[in-house]
Amino acid sequence: MDKPENIRNIAIAAHVDHGKTTLTDNLLAGAGMIADEGEATRLMMDTEEDEQERGITIDAANVSMTHEHEGTNHLINLIDTPGHVDFGGDVTRAMRAVDGALVVVDAVEGAMPQTETVVRQSLREGVKPALFINKVDRLISELQEGPQEMQERLQAVIADVNELIRGMTEDMDVDWTVSVQDGTVAFGSALYKWGVSAPSMQETGIGFPEIIEMERNDQRLELHEQTPLSDVVLDMVAEHFPNPLAAQPSRIPKVWRGDDDTELARQMREVDDDGEVVFMVTDISMDPHAGEIATGRLFSGTIKKGQELYVSGTAGKNRVQSVGIFMGGEREELDRGVPAGNIAAVTGLRDAIAGSTVSSVEMTPFESIEHISEPVITKSVEAKSMDDLPKLIETLRQVSKEDPTIRIEINEDTGEHLISGQGELHLEVITQRIERNQGIPVTTGEPIVVYREAPTAQSREVEGISPNRHNRFYMSVEPLSQEIVDLIKLGDASMDMPELERREALMEAGMDKDTAQNVEHMFGTNVLIDDTKGIQHLNETMELVIEGLEEALEDGPLAAEPVQGALLRLHDAKLHEDAIHRGPAQVIPATRNAVHRALMDAQVKLLEPIQNVRIDVPNEYMGSASGEIQGRRGRVDDMYQEGDLMVVEGIAPVSEMIGFSSDIRSATEGRASWNTENAGFRVLADNLQPEIIQEIRERKGMKTELPQAVDYF
Numbered sequence: 151m152d153k154p155e156n157i158r159n160i161a162i163a164a165h166v167d168h169g170k171t172t173l174t175d176n177l178l179a180g181a182g183m184i185a186d187e188g189e190a191t192r193l194m195m196d197t198e199e200d201e202q203e204r205g206i207t208i209d210a211a212n213v214s215m216t217h218e219h220e221g222t223n224h225l226i227n228l229i230d231t232p233g234h235v236d237f238g239g240d241v242t243r244a245m246r247a248v249d250g251a252l253v254v255v256d257a258v259e260g261a262m263p264q265t266e267t268v269v270r271q272s273l274r275e276g277v278k279p280a281l282f283i284n285k286v287d288r289l290i291s292e293l294q295e296g297p298q299e300m301q302e303r304l305q306a307v308i309a310d311v312n313e314l315i316r317g318m319t320e321d322m323d324v325d326w327t328v329s330v331q332d333g334t335v336a337f338g339s340a341l342y343k344w345g346v347s348a349p350s351m352q353e354t355g356i357g358f359p360e361i362i363e364m365e366r367n368d369q370r371l372e373l374h375e376q377t378p379l380s381d382v383v384l385d386m387v388a389e390h391f392p393n394p395l396a397a398q399p400s401r402i403p404k405v406w407r408g409d410d411d412t413e414l415a416r417q418m419r420e421v422d423d424d425g426e427v428v429f430m431v432t433d434i435s436m437d438p439h440a441g442e443i444a445t446g447r448l449f450s451g452t453i454k455k456g457q458e459l460y461v462s463g464t465a466g467k468n469r470v471q472s473v474g475i476f477m478g479g480e481r482e483e484l485d486r487g488v489p490a491g492n493i494a495a496v497t498g499l500r501d502a503i504a505g506s507t508v509s510s511v512e513m514t515p516f517e518s519i520e521h522i523s524e525p526v527i528t529k530s531v532e533a534k535s536m537d538d539l540p541k542l543i544e545t546l547r548q549v550s551k552e553d554p555t556i557r558i559e560i561n562e563d564t565g566e567h568l569i570s571g572q573g574e575l576h577l578e579v580i581t582q583r584i585e586r587n588q589g590i591p592v593t594t595g596e597p598i599v600v601y602r603e604a605p606t607a608q609s610r611e612v613e614g615i616s617p618n619r620h621n622r623f624y625m626s627v628e629p630l631s632q633e634i635v636d637l638i639k640l641g642d643a644s645m646d647m648p649e650l651e652r653r654e655a656l657m658e659a660g661m662d663k664d665t666a667q668n669v670e671h672m673f674g675t676n677v678l679i680d681d682t683k684g685i686q687h688l689n690e691t692m693e694l695v696i697e698g699l700e701e702a703l704e705d706g707p708l709a710a711e712p713v714q715g716a717l718l719r720l721h722d723a724k725l726h727e728d729a730i731h732r733g734p735a736q737v738i739p740a741t742r743n744a745v746h747r748a749l750m751d752a753q754v755k756l757l758e759p760i761q762n763v764r765i766d767v768p769n770e771y772m773g774s775a776s777g778e779i780q781g782r783r784g785r786v787d788d789m790y791q792e793g794d795l796m797v798v799e800g801i802a803p804v805s806e807m808i809g810f811s812s813d814i815r816s817a818t819e820g821r822a823s824w825n826t827e828n829a830g831f832r833v834l835a836d837n838l839q840p841e842i843i844q845e846i847r848e849r850k851g852m853k854t855e856l857p858q859a860v861d862y863f
Contacts, residue, residue: 154394154421154491156222158387159447161229161244161277163268164254166825169284172340173254174230177380178215179343212433212445212476212493219388226387227475227493231268240553241268243432243504245275246405246516247447247493250391252383253279253311257286257303257337258293260792261310263764263827269311273318273326276404278397280335280390281311281328282383287339290365297358308335334390338379342370345379347386394421394491398449405430407646408514417450423489427451427459427510431502434552440472442551443481444499444508451510453494454487459508462515464501468508471498503551517641525557525570526759526804526828529577530595531584532566538590542567545588549580556580570600572828574808599759599805601846602831603706604715605629605752611721612751614744616736620726623695623740627748630715633659635675645672665717671696676703676716687725687732694734695720698741707746707857708756709846714831716752718745750859756839757831759804764797764825771818772796778814782806783835801829 151157162170214227229244245251251272255261272279283304289295295303312327319326328334330348338345344361351357356377364373399419408415417425431446458467474483474495481495488494499508507515533542543560546567550558557570571577574597581594608628615622634656637643643655656666670680670692678699682688703713726732763784767775776786776798784802791797807826814822834842840856847854 159248160250161248165262165264168256169340217384247432249397344373345382421490425450429508431506452487461501462507528570528598530566534591601711602757607753609751612747614740616740622724624722625744627752694737698738702742702745761826767822774817
């Protein structure tokens with residue numbers, strides 16, 4: 151732990167069911183940490199009961215192991231991440247803690263949609279990829295391929311992955327593409343525990359011809375003994391992934407916007423274990439005995455028991471109770487400190503949430519961890535007995551601390567607790583855990599889909615008047631271009647940036663210079679432009695204007711759903727001389743009024759969340775599979791043959807996809823495998839707008855008739 155040059159921090163990431171957790175078991179057995187027994191299906195890293203039952207990873211799990219390579223012992227800190235799209239937040243957070251990502255791809259299925267997502271997440275965090283192609287045994291035993299066909303198929307997989315990497319590293323001055331010759335690609339079978347790479351072939355003399363022969367003669371055990379997978383993969387990790395000393399100088403500028411010339415920046419770049427403590431929390435988990443455990447990456451300093459540390463965004467200090475490292479489900483406490491460059495598990499940081507910066511001096515916090523998708527499905531949760539209510543509220547708080555991709559709101563009017571997540575499975579797992587781990591019986595409502603509202607045209611200048619008629623605001627609204635919305639979503643333009651940087655970023659995305667200069671505020675993906683000239687008292691009133699604006703954008707005029715992609719211009723304002731007559735009770739309603747009127751004039755419409763759908767299905771069921779998508783107001787974009795299966799790709803609205811899994815199973819007699827991925831929002835068809843708006847308004851207990859200005863449906 152004390153020699154950063156021998157540490158490797160890595161994450162294993164892949165599409166669901168491509169074999170990440172089985173591979174991790176192999177590496178643990180190879181490092182002598184679990185018994186090596188027959189076929190590897192122990193799933194050591196899936197420690198939760200529901201993970202074992204469902205056979206998928208739900209929480210990212212950490213483990214540390216040692217491996218000897220060329221006479222030197224290396225410490226490898228590994229994070230096994232989930233592959234299912236609903237738990238993508240865990241992958242993004244894990245990438246912040248590591249320097250290398252081992253991408254696992256199934257040899258038969260090739261690079262899938264989720265493979266692309268995880269590669270993109272790792273490259274955005276400045277993490278170097280390497281490739282492991284798993285399930286090669288299936289090419290030999292199931293598809294009966296010869297050496298020539300196998301080579302062609304494997305080369306195609308490598309080419310696909312490299313295309314993803316190239317497309318995403320264009321603006322970085324590094325070549326991170328993977329190749330067999332460099333030794334950054336390995337092949338093998340995690341189930342039968344053998345593996346090969348270019349360096350290992352030279353060492354053992356075992357190449358594809360020998361492998362095909364031994365696989366066909368059922369000599370899998372000898373194959374594992376002669377060329378064990380764990381050695382091949384761990385050698386690749388030790389050889390090709392950067393150690394913290396090599397990685398931190400280029401990673402720090404990517405994830406931290408502080409001043410480069412300070413002593414603190416130097417300590418982080420040099421992984422100085424005598425420096426100030428800088429610790430980035432990437433995961434919070436609960437231990438029934440020790441309380442909350444914050445796991446994360448230590449960029450500088452040494453973290454010890456009893457230290458008093460600052461947590462970004464909270465007042466006061468927290469005291470470290472204990473430090474340790476994770477071994478799968480078990481946490482090992484250490485009597486000594488954990489030095490820079492390691493992944494540590496710390497208790498006592500009460501105020502930390504996933505994404506906090508913890509340090510011994512006050513500092514600029516790290517960039518917030520940007521999640522690529524946002525919550526699209528909501529369920530209401532109520533405790534069955536009133537006595538459990540306080541406990542339920544406490545548990546829901548804990549849940550949102552542990553998983554920032556979940557949104558929790560308590561509706562004061564109806565007393566419901568609403569949980570919003572990435573998909574049906576996400577919410578199902580959370581509610582199950584509340585019942586199982588906390589013993590609180592709950593009832594959940596039907597899933598509700600989260601809509602958005604957005605302007606579709608340019609509005610005229612409208613007037614908002616305060617209740618006392620002394621203050622007037624003149625505003626207009628127009629839709630923002632998709633480029634600018636994406637820029638704001640990825641966090642590449644925000645109010646935390648220096649003004650000049652923000653202006654340049656917005657202009658590059660196509661905003662004109664005058665507009666970009668006058669950006670006053672951003673809220674969600676909406677931007678407020680101050681086009682006023684020399685109005686007295688506006689400066690001190692601006693905070694209230696912004697408050698009114700945020701209130702109006704949280705609840706749009708159609709159905710009180712959040713507004714997105716609106717460019718609001720404040721053209722003029724008439725304010726009362728006397729501060730008493732332009733207080734919050736006057737300015738906030740006036741702004742709110744102006745924003746809603748402008749939105750209605752800009753023909754605000756309801757947007758619904760949509761998903762990309764991919765179904766793999768045998769030929770004879772292709773018709774019924776594409777029928778399932780089309781019958782759900784979806785559209786089929788592509789159909790093609792891949793191996794012995796047909797692939798149907800398309801998009802469909804989230805609201806129609808509820809209950810999709812049971813329908814597709816019955817339509818294809820259980821032969822289809824499918825996955826969905828969130829694809830943002832699109833305008834809901836005009837003929838459905840009035841009906842859905844009515845439904846939402848009724849559900850929220852609002853007046854059912856729409857404001858008169860909305861007469862364009």
